[in-house]
Amino acid sequence: MDKIRELREEFEQKLAQTSDLALLDKVRVDYLGKKGSITALLKGMKELSNEQKKSFGAEVNKLKGYAAKRIEERVEELRRLETEREIALMPRFDITAPADLTRGSYHPITLVQRQCENIFKSMGFTVEDYPEVVTDYECFESVNIPKHHPARDMQDTYYLTNGQLLKSQTSAAQNAILKKYGKNLKENGVPIKAIFPGRCFRNEATDASHENTFFQMEGMMVDRDISISNLIFFMKTMLSEVFQRDVKVRLRPGFFPFVEPGFELDINCLICGGEGCASCKHSGWLELCPCGMIHPNVLREGGIDPDEYTGFAFGLGLTRLAMMEYKIKDIRDLNSGSLKALSQFTDDE
């Protein structure tokens, strides 16, 4: 019996000395393994009487159970100590160090163009792509700009040696779009609703506010009963969506060959809200988009009977919009190809 007590004390000592799980396992094998000290006690029972066997055996089993339990406890404890040690070793990282923001970027025109496209897509407009090199017919003739109109003077338009030209206005796409969707309008009553963003070119000297290459977006809608009232509604809706607020608009008569009546559309100045400031030249209004009811000649040229159908069209300067939205002062930054300037537009919404 003393042996049992001695062994138990010795086991406790050994157990206390274990500093990791490997050592602990060794203690387990030393005492509880097949050749372990406690197991050995059972083997040495042969010499004892049956009665002694019974009581000694019970004591050894008790010790065995006790030892197993103590080992379990020690495992838990060692694990806890190990985690504590791990935590103690972990430094506090300086999360306040500057974040790495390296990532790609969109061109600002892409961003405003997407904003505008999404607004119109949500209203069921198609988005049309159109070439940059067009014919005189596409750019002028088909949109009611007769031969002697000043817009056709050499100084405004880039002509190519083959007689084609770099489109000076997105209106160059009008005729093709009317023709593309006219059949569906006439046969199935599907209204023509299209926007056509694109790069335009004007042969002029560049400075901080003039570029020879810039983006416009034009839109039009043609159906049986499209009215001026509809036009004002769409303009107001579009611009309220673009600027994410309820904008006030006003229309003034404006002369553009491809519309009749034609309008200049102003919005109340976004900077001063209409009070008058330097940005709006103290008028409270910003001239933003030319628009109007599509000229009967333009419809006719597109194969659509102006007595049966009416439509509105509008233009929006995407380049100007991007400059307004991001407060870009020099228009030339947009085509500069400089990543210092253009890598800042990282998000698409």
Add this chain to the structure above:
Amino acid sequence: MFLSMNWISDFVDLSGLDKQELIRQFSLSTAEVENDIFFKGSDISGIVVAEIKSVENHPESKKLHLLKVDIGSDELIDVVCGAPNVRVGMKTAFAKVGAQIGDITIAPRKLAGFTSNGMCCGEAEIGISDDNSGIMEITDDIPNGTDLKSVYEIDDIVFEVDNKSLTNRPDLWGHYGIAREFAALAGRPLKPLDTEDLTAFDSLPKVDLRIEDPLCYRYSCLQVENIKRGISPVNMRIRLYYCGMRAINFLADLTNYLMLEMGQPMHAFDSRKVGKIRIKRFEKPFVFQTLDGVERNIDENTLMICNGDTPVAIAGIMGGLDSEIVDDTTTLTLESATFDAASIRKSTVRLAHRTDASMRYEKSLDPELTDVAIARFLNLLKKYDSGAVVVSALTDEYAFRYDTVELNFTKAFVDRYTGIEIDNETIVKTLQSLGFKVSVDNDTFDVVVPSWRATKDVTMNADIIEEITRIYGYDNFEIHTTRSPLYPVRMDEVKRNEEKIKDILVKRYSLHELHSYVWAYYDELKALGIPVEDNIRLLNATNPNIETIRNSMIPTQLCQVKTNVGYAPDFGIFEVGRVVTGMTEDDLCVEKKMLAVTLYSKTREVKELYFALRDMLAVITDDIKHRALDFAAAEPAHSYEHPVNLNTILLDGKAIGTIGIVHPNVGKKIDKKAAIVFAEVDMQAFADVENASIVYAEPSKFPPMDYDISVVIPKGVLFADMAKCWKNEGKGILKSAKVVDSYNTETFHSETIRFEFSSNERTLSSNEVQEIMDAVIANLKEIDVKLR
């Protein structure tokens, strides 16, 4: 163009109305008014008529005079005055003590030892002309002490209309036309012009006149004698000055006044120089001196007014120096004419000489105006110079008449176009107020367009809509959405791809989207040693640096890379833009929309960069098309392409673009230490390949099995060649083959390829896998790829 509210008020009674509000309405309904409105005379008060009773020289000053002036009060006023034109008996403008001139309040003041109790004023000081040579000389018989503002129109509201917004409105180039708009807006009647009856002179001899060129539509003239008046009436001079014109002399002022009033330019010739008026063009160019003294080159397209065969004026632009009114002129010939608008505009551009007259003629003036203008001129002439005598009959050649424009439309047409309800009465009233003749019967309108709107402006029913709605006011429109039926909308495939590609390149690969110009940058390319390749050119580029349209975007991007060296050690740029790659049979440009991507790196090996670019394109293609790309070695065709590493990109067997490494010659000029790779993809060709769909592979419940082989690969054998060796051997259980390791020496190239097998039906046996691999290894041996 500046406009005077006083002048407008001659023709429409606007009393009791808010003038500023009317101007605002005009801006919204007719033409854009510039922001600043000028309240003339508002800073002037207390100026009266004074008569100089005595003039004494100042004892010490040579310039100053001591005056006593009568301003109608009991006592004469002592004034010190420095003007050179003082004399006894002269009447002038006098600022009393307490008067306001701008910011200055007049008070008694010591001047060189004498007290001056007020100030004699020059016209410039009062702001009614720019004459500051002396004090104002008043010749009208006005009692002393009369407030100057009560006799002269010093108080006025002047506003400026943007000329561009009048481009299509020839009728608005004079105050009378503007007054018509104000009358319509205010709902008040427009007064008729006071004119002389010209038929009274029918018995007088006619002027010898013949139009010999169709570019002259109408030519009216009248001869007048015995004009004595030299200086124009004060009010006329004030109006001219407020409207931006300088007073010259009575006759010149009167023609200008007429032009500003009616929009009809007029010209006065010395009758001695125009005995035989002919209007024509000359076959041979010559030099002609205009009345401003400038010699101008006249060509065969320029219409001239001539005396017989001697040119005396450039039609519609400017008179000649030789035929001008001079001091000894006794008889003058007054011209009032209409010419072809486009011809005048072209001549103006050719001569680079734009005048107040040509500006108006360019807008297609109403030919009906010419004789009315003469009748009005005569009315004013007689009013201000009663001795003037008409010595000819009105001589009037009317060669080209515009057709009368008659329009017919229904109420339903107006409703449909406007989208709102405007009643018949409003329509009729509006059109009548603008001078249209209107009759309405059973909701059908018959309209006759007035001549001054019928030269080009109002020709069809849609034009009538504008007339009705602009006066109705767009601010008053009730707005609503359309009633059009809804149909689904399909996105254009190229456009859809473009947006997706941008997102992948920006969001996944951190590339930057840049924009560029569509022409080749000569100077920038030269610096990189890239010759500009011959392509279609601009006919009228003002800058030779941008003359040729580009045939590829890669040179553009290489220039952009050069611009950005130093921005970061690694970056990638892309753009979806246009190129012209050639001409069609019909000599039209073959324009293509391309995606161009260029990567630049100082930290990565060129091979790694090249493969990174390939992976980007592969991911784009897999994302959008669910297809894989192939590559075929390409022969370099451009100076910037690497002779060894250049490939055609193939999608479904079709060439859609190029990928390559930059030629070291060019690369070194950009950055000696960086790797640069590029790719260009034809967006339409890419879109044209049909999209495959995602084929869902159910995950296997059975364990997969990998089989690695290490092989030695001879030079020139590509992975694509090896892939053919297992393409047809997989028996449905070979799922993929990848390079997991490679080992290279100068003479030796080895790769470890891992084959992955799996089946959805059973656990694979090593035998069946081994069988396949044996076949693969045998195939590889055929192309000299051997196990290591």
